[in-house]
Amino acid sequence: MINILFIILVIGGFGLFAYNVKRIVSNIKLGRPIDRTDNKKERIRTMLLVAFGQKKMFQRPIPAILHLFIYVAFVITQIELIEILVDGATGSHRIFREALGGFYTFMISFIEVLSVLALVATFTFLARRNLLRLPRFHMDEMTGWPKLDGNLILYMEFVLVCCIFIMNGADEVLHLKQHGESYNFTVSSWIGPLLFGGVEDVETLSMLERVGWWSHLLMVLTFLNYLPISKHFHIILAFPNVYYSNLEKKGRFSNMEAVITEVKMMFDPSADPYAEPPPAPEGADTAPQRFGAKDVDDLTWKSILDGYTCTECGRCSDACPANTTGKKLSPRKIMMDVRDRAEELGRHRVKNAEATDDGKSLLRDYVSEEEIWACTSCNACVQECPVNNDPLEVILELRRFLVMEESKSPSELTTMFTNVENNGAPWQFAQADRLNWANED
Amino acid sequence: MSEKIKVPTMAEMTASGESPEVLFWVGCSGSFDDRAKKITKAIVKILHACKVKFAVLGTEESCTGDPAKRAGNEFLFQMSAMQNIMVLNGYNVEKIVTGCPHCFNTLKNEYPELGGEFDVVHHTQFIQELIDNGKLKITGGAFKGKKITFHDPCYLGRGNDVYEAPRMAIQKLDAALVEMKRCRAKGLCCGAGGAQMFKEAEKGNKEINIERTDDALAVTPDIIATGCPFCNTMMTDGVKNAEKEDNIKVLDVAEMIAEAADL
Ligand code: SF4
Numbered sequence A: 001m002i003n004i005l006f007i008i009l010v011i012g013g014f015g016l017f018a019y020n021v022k023r024i025v026s027n028i029k030l031g032r033p034i035d036r037t038d039n040k041k042e043r044i045r046t047m048l049l050v051a052f053g054q055k056k057m058f059q060r061p062i063p064a065i066l067h068l069f070i071y072v073a074f075v076i077t078q079i080e081l082i083e084i085l086v087d088g089a090t091g092s093h094r095i096f097r098e099a100l101g102g103f104y105t106f107m108i109s110f111i112e113v114l115s116v117l118a119l120v121a122t123f124t125f126l127a128r129r130n131l132l133r134l135p136r137f138h139m140d141e142m143t144g145w146p147k148l149d150g151n152l153i154l155y156m157e158f159v160l161v162c163c164i165f166i167m168n169g170a171d172e173v174l175h176l177k178q179h180g181e182s183y184n185f186t187v188s189s190w191i192g193p194l195l196f197g198g199v200e201d202v203e204t205l206s207m208l209e210r211v212g213w214w215s216h217l218l219m220v221l222t223f224l225n226y227l228p229i230s231k232h233f234h235i236i237l238a239f240p241n242v243y244y245s246n247l248e249k250k251g252r253f254s255n256m257e258a259v260i261t262e263v264k265m266m267f268d269p270s271a272d273p274y275a276e277p278p279p280a281p282e283g284a285d286t287a288p289q290r291f292g293a294k295d296v297d298d299l300t301w302k303s304i305l306d307g308y309t310c311t312e313c314g315r316c317s318d319a320c321p322a323n324t325t326g327k328k329l330s331p332r333k334i335m336m337d338v339r340d341r342a343e344e345l346g347r348h349r350v351k352n353a354e355a356t357d358d359g360k361s362l363l364r365d366y367v368s369e370e371e372i373w374a375c376t377s378c379n380a381c382v383q384e385c386p387v388n389n390d391p392l393e394v395i396l397e398l399r400r401f402l403v404m405e406e407s408k409s410p411s412e413l414t415t416m417f418t419n420v421e422n423n424g425a426p427w428q429f430a431q432a433d434r435l436n437w438a439n440e441d
Numbered sequence B: 001m002s003e004k005i006k007v008p009t010m011a012e013m014t015a016s017g018e019s020p021e022v023l024f025w026v027g028c029s030g031s032f033d034d035r036a037k038k039i040t041k042a043i044v045k046i047l048h049a050c051k052v053k054f055a056v057l058g059t060e061e062s063c064t065g066d067p068a069k070r071a072g073n074e075f076l077f078q079m080s081a082m083q084n085i086m087v088l089n090g091y092n093v094e095k096i097v098t099g100c101p102h103c104f105n106t107l108k109n110e111y112p113e114l115g116g117e118f119d120v121v122h123h124t125q126f127i128q129e130l131i132d133n134g135k136l137k138i139t140g141g142a143f144k145g146k147k148i149t150f151h152d153p154c155y156l157g158r159g160n161d162v163y164e165a166p167r168m169a170i171q172k173l174d175a176a177l178v179e180m181k182r183c184r185a186k187g188l189c190c191g192a193g194g195a196q197m198f199k200e201a202e203k204g205n206k207e208i209n210i211e212r213t214d215d216a217l218a219v220t221p222d223i224i225a226t227g228c229p230f231c232n233t234m235m236t237d238g239v240k241n242a243e244k245e246d247n248i249k250v251l252d253v254a255e256m257i258a259e260a261a262d263l
């Protein structure tokens, strides 16, 4: 009976997770195509360094180490989860213990030590978030859900670690009572007797152990299904996101394909301006594309993936010259906006299979013109992002839409455009005077 | 320097059946901005002194399109680029040295896909080459013992990972190179990039160039060095704003090298 309940719970939990992942994947696919499959070796290397090795985190060693504790504890605890799954389904108890012997003791002890370290990190992070008032955790975009989200996950981590120690601690005392020997797990062999040593009754102990065990399982399933609605999805998405990151020099901005075709034609005297455009390849999207981006589906899928991967850490905004001098622009907000808008548009598309437009867009409903024009394209945000996000690319695409589709730009920039076009310089100097400096003293 | 250096154009060289080792891409600032013209002249002095056979495009040069591209006007950028590429390819240009990191980045990274493939270096890299192959000899001279801090231009540093060339040149001056708290990959922008140079900043509580100048002032330098005419303008304004222009100079690496080598 209890096995069946267990199996339903686990299948339900994983099923819901799979459903949410599928939903997010289809939201990411709202984006335009971009090929990031080249250079596999370099991509794997970058992924190992930046995502797995957390290279960029280590520029700030203390938070990096604390973060690493939580991260490693999280990964390693999953080994224990495998045992829980097998035990739960078959009704066994610590099924791997017999087979693995001393290694099992080592493994569980390792998990326990890491859990303690993770607990230390959790408290430090809670204090840092709520008491230290680091500016990057208190910007405008970090109110409401994002703020709660940042704290919630830390509470969950705390509860999870408590469950582990209730489970192992009670089991330790129980085992001692029933078999006269300890499991010798590093932490619970002393915390167990400390907490539950006074409990004489075997039934109560066994119940405590079950409570720990089930709560642990429930926490893991809750956590799993919390991920897709949280910035904590980065623990999974960081890997593909870094793998597919831009490997070119950061200074290089893409040359827009559609513009290349048109400009080449203007410069080619033999081109026939009235010629039929070449037939689109089979299955290609034939709707004329916008220049630049007004909404998330004008961005590449990689930009949307960036949004979902964003950890809301604010390292980008902390380094952003515009943000640190009080401008409205915050690259973190840009990434969060992309994600939130992708969620909204995705929901709309699911509900209204026919209608593809909900009358809203990333530009203006989420990101204002003021924000976009404050960017100096300095790449500090890209440099700092621990998961290799590229907020600058989104800003550039929004600018492209404003300028090329709506002819909207700050008036001084419009003047600059005119000058470049007519004089070959951003200022109003004649091209004929370009060499005058050579004859001056 | 007493005699005026003759600056040959590509057109003149080609007419006399010659071709230069490098094309010096002056850039719009370097051509028109009074302060930046001094940097241009310093680069010319260095090229001349090292007997580098160089030429400029002169009136055939036009904006690379960088500010248009960063501001979102891809059409204008590509039109400018195509025009320049036709001129450059017409002269069979192979190597280009630029006086500006923005020109450098655009020519090097964005032109190839449009048909303009050249070997492009920034002037600080070229100076490093000249020092490395012994063509340029400098002794401390005027800068001996001076405290110099280098402000990394975004499109040289983060944009193209060039951090060492300008620093190496500064070290040749027997000067004390001091780093700002935010330097190299963490260097703060001067505030001019992304076409900000040509417009008023958005509303905020501080100008970016003041923020950056504060970084520099914090290390009490004698000289703030940079490698970009825009950064130069921004930092110069910042120093003036702090009323420190009598004690702190803002100079391009090329200017210091030219002065130290007594050119
Ligand atoms: S590129 Fe733009 S958004 Fe990113 S840090 Fe620089 S100014 Fe801020």
Ligand code: SF4
Pocket (backbone or CB within 6 Å): A309, A310, A311, A312, A313, A314, A315, A316, A317, A331, A332, A335, A384, A385, A386, A387, A388, A389, A391
């Ligand atoms: S974009 Fe990157 S640096 Fe910025 S908040 Fe998100 S994860 Fe952090």
